[in-house]
Amino acid sequence: MQVYLVGGAVRDALLGRDVKERDYVVVGATPEQLINQGYQQVGKDFPVFLHPQSKEEYALARTERKQGQGYTGFICDFTPDITLEQDLIRRDLTVNAIAQAQDGSLVDPFSGQQDLESRVLRHVSDAFSEDPLRILRVARFAARYHYLGFTIAPETKALLIDMVKAKELNTLTAERVWLECEKSLSDGAFCEFLNVLDSIGGLHVISPELESKWCDELYHTLQARFAYANKLQVSDTALLFSQVTLxxxxxxxxxxxxxxxxxxxxxxxxxxSQTHQTTLSAEKPSSEAVFACFNQLDLWRRPERYEQVLKVLEISQQQPVARYDSLVNAATQARAVNPQQFIAQGIKGAEIKTALEQARLEIIKGYFS
Structure with missing residues (x-):
């Protein structure tokens, strides 16, 4: 039995990036052998096991045969005679098909190291086209490593375009598409992810409307927004995704x-954010418009929602909104108005709400005409 470190951990180590998780492939073993050694099996059809101490993933070397449509229609063979090279050839990109033996030596049958040095993302084999999920994965890798100068190999880009034209993206579930978006948002490279998808004709998988609006101007606008968000170390998925939908x-x-x-x-x-951007970004918003915004955002019970919208707009402009201090102070003071004070004055029933709203509006008028 031989164990190799594979995939992203090897790739990122060679690029000098932090390695966040490690995956291993085991050659020459059976499920029973690993179970007897204390490994926990996490899938019957997909031979993945958790190490008894580290809980890192160890997968038996396997081959895959396409059967049916989509990215789940595969039959796996994980008998002990499957070789390391047979396992590596089923992987998506050459840079992800490098293995490291326990002595530190590298096994690189598809010249992944050379492609790392050349900053090229290239598919390993024709079997690449059997899995439509790889369209989004390659877009995500191209986006993540864009800052290092990585590009997609011409033959791989041509294959991606053909897969999109064949409507392979239509076989992906909505949940899977969002998961890839979420991963790219976490990478801080979502703008590049969208641009790569547009370049291969696949942006419609997220939004046909966004695809129809995509242009260099929008791309550069989003680049600036995401650069500002990265500078602020913003990682909240909702805040980042809202930059696109504005x-x-x-x-x-x-x-x-x-x-x-x-x-x-x-x-x-x-x-x-889309609904209230005009009011909250205005140089001279009216008090009535601000009050309506506070009500619609339910500032009174959900102040964090208001704070998030202001942060979305700050990122979009790369600076706080024009009347930021006034908006924050007006919201704080208006929220502090307590209906109990009107009850103490003998006001009853529906008139309490009227008095409360009037008091809040008067406060807001003190900041906005």
């Missing part, structure tokens, strides 16, 4: 939410 209408945002099943908090912040 250019869309509410109906278009709702269409994206339906199309790729956005989590509720991501969808809601995108909608709130």
């Amino acid at each position: 250019a869309l209408s509410s109906d278009e945002i709702k269409a994206i939410a339906s199309n790729i099943r956005l989590p509720n908090e991501v969808r809601d912040l995108a909608l709130f």
